[in-house]
Amino acid sequence: MRPLRGREELDLFTRLPYGLNAELADDLATGRRRPEWMWVALRGDRLVARAAWWSRPGGGAPLVLDILDIEDDVPEPGPDRLDIAERLLRTALAAMVGDGAQPPDYSRFVPPDWREDALPRRIVEDRMAVLERTGARLFVERLRLEWRPGTPVAGPGGRLAFRPPHDSGELVSLMTSAMDGTLDAHGRADLTRMSPREAALKHYEEELALYSSPRDWWRVATLPQGEPVGFVLPAHNGYNPIIAYIAVLPGHRGNGYIDGLLAEGTRVLAEQDVPRIRASTDLGNVPMANAFRRAGYVNFEREINMTWN
Template identity: 70%
Template sequence: MDLNSLTIRPITGRDELSLFSRLPYLLNEELADDLAQGRRRPEWMWVALLGDRLLARAAWWSRPGDAAPHLLDILDVDDGLPDASARVEIGVRLLRAALPAVVPNGSPLPESSRLVPPDWRDSAVTRRATEDRMTILERTGATLFVERLRLEWRRGSPLPEPGGRLAFRPPHEDHELLTLMTRVLDGTLDAHSRHDLTRMSAGATAARHYEDELARYASPKDWWRVAVLPDAEPVGFVIPAHNGYNAIIAYLAVLPEHRGRGYIDDILAEGTRVLARQDVPRVRASTDLGNVPMANAFRRAGYVNFGREINMTWA
């Protein structure tokens, strides 16, 4: 294969969406709506072609209205190519051409995210494809950051009744939630939060999370719940939301002084009940593979592990 004959370029517009979608991935079905909603742009969707054959592709995602991409969430190489070195080389050439054009000069490179089956290491085909992508990213300077569990509660699954130990109310105001978010960072097991805490204060970390994610959800804030004891002392909180794709548990935490007493089960159950009352088909959530207490809480609440997410970052 003559790699010097590759054509590497962004797609020209929505008319080339069928070309971009020739390589299979579960996000393909969301691409048209993402373009319509401003979460993607044609100039952020790149292809590597040999003649009219699509050999590789890459795409970035953002929140609507953002000037720069937030996430590299599609990176695929034609698995039909038998030569592993050629697969990796094509992917590397694609990323090296696209990154300078997609990411504004001087801006940090967005994190890479890949959704994979929960047993991706057990399948030779899936493992090969996943490791090819990781090698491509590593050759452009990225390193593995964290692997996360993707979890799902499905409509019709049992919902525990309130246990009576805690009462639930919406946050009194944004300031109260920010204060609680700051406090729960003490001892956090979340890799992204721990990384942020190496660069900024707990208060700044909480404010960034709130402004960059929680405040942007279009779902009602009156879904949000603070868990309190009978004397009104806060124990923790949960943020049920809708991210434009699915109902989600966006954030769930117990204050440090109240951990180890099983309150996480009560709080997660309340957040799930809030969303179940909206008659959604599913509630999704994710947690780091290494956050065993959180993963166990989701399992006890009836959430199933339906996939994993591999995050890689550039220094």
């Protein structure tokens, strides 16, 4: 059990299948991953388990464990499959995180109907079981959504006007207001540890401000007299065009403004002739999931998030 010795071992690492395999070479080239963050368990020259962490380009420490795989297609899986994966994960965490420190959260993309088919369900539950052995627990399951070219985009309805935020201060202030009553699991968890403004500033500084896409894509929605009712932040995360954040302010919820906001954000990105637009929302955030469905977004995957909190 060891980390990769260098990029030349990427072919070894990708012997186990997963959708992120196609991104690994570029991730290594851009600094989102490092060979020392990519661990393998070998039996002779056979790869039997692997784990890898991701960060933003140039990040000094891993932010998320997003690959944990075990041999799934062997004719007679041995009873020690999960034991090997657990040992690999514990060995890697001891080397990378150290005793007493909280490991980065876990994320895995899974089929939208993963519970309904025996093989995908076993693949997902095996990995969750390994993580649970090390003290992790399920934090949230999320819907991954996609808008595809040719899908109609609703035109401006006349109820709302749109403009870019005046500056980062205005946006953080609006984000702070939007934390009131949020249904987002990550936002609710942040509010148990910090004030709404601290949570909003953390989200802005650690994610939104780091996107290289134009900030003039961002939109604040206002009533005709100028009062803000919400905002939508179209962006590009280095992999895909995305709806990075969308929210209606507490005093204006329940009036259907979310549809206009989402249509505006989708329109901004569609005008860039993008091949797709991605978005995510918690499985339990039914109002937001319904808004994406009405806007023509399809649920192409889910995401499992686990944490050691």
